[in-house]
Amino acid sequence: MSTCSAFEPAGGLFEGVECAIFDLDGTLVRSDSAWKSVDEEFMGRRGLKVPDGFYDKISTMNLSQAADYVIAECGIRATRQEVVDEWLSMVRREYAEVIPMVTGAKEFLSRVHDKGCKIALATASSPELYLPCLERHGVAKLFDAYANTSEVKRKKGFPDIYLLAADKVGANPQKCVVFEDIYLGCVGAKAAGMKCIGITEESPDSIQKLKTVCDLAVKNYSELKIYLQ
Secondary structure (H helix, E strand, O other): OOOOOOEOOHHHOOOOOOEEEEOOEOOOEOOHHHHHHHHHHHHHOOOOOOOOOHHHHHOOOOHHHHHHHHHHHHOOOOOHHHHHHHHHHHHHHHHHHHOOEOOOHHHHHHHHHHOOOEEEEEEOOOHHHHHHHHHHOOOHHHOOEEEEHHHOOOOEOEOHHHHHHHHHHOOOHHHEEEEEOOHHHHHHHHHOOOEEEEEOOOOOOOHHHHHOOOOEEEOOHHHHHHHEO
């Protein structure tokens, strides 16, 4: 695979990059408020409140993993599939019609794509959520592959999902750069042998925390313009 020309070498940070791998929620789209509303309503229907630390616990999980966690930790009397179906029924329209992109994300994706870089998605979100959302924003066509944590054994925080994304586009992991907004996602990306950029605009984790594991951590995409050709 040929190296893309999207990025300046920047002291070696982007040198030799073949593929850019993006997380979805918090990195490309602003979905936090939608999920908080879903969780509050889901718990409220059962006379419960969202537990402290809940979002930190489930941030790297896909829906099935999160459902198992909620059933075990909150005593929800339902099957995994029943919980997943309820969540999807509550949030599906938000992804299809409401949830916006993170400021500057669309332009950044387009720039990277136009320079010949392969682009992959590595997400814990379900395809029935992310595909309508990306299509509505006109960026689905920019992606060469989609990787979902339901396709691998381990959740984010481990390298599996990022290695799968690289494999789907035929890229060498050491020539990939990952864009993530949460600490554990960045840990997983680095464990895959990839470069990692932390985007903190929508992240619950501080830029200082992301800097401890990332090659670079920025508040928003505008700070990355200097690295684009």
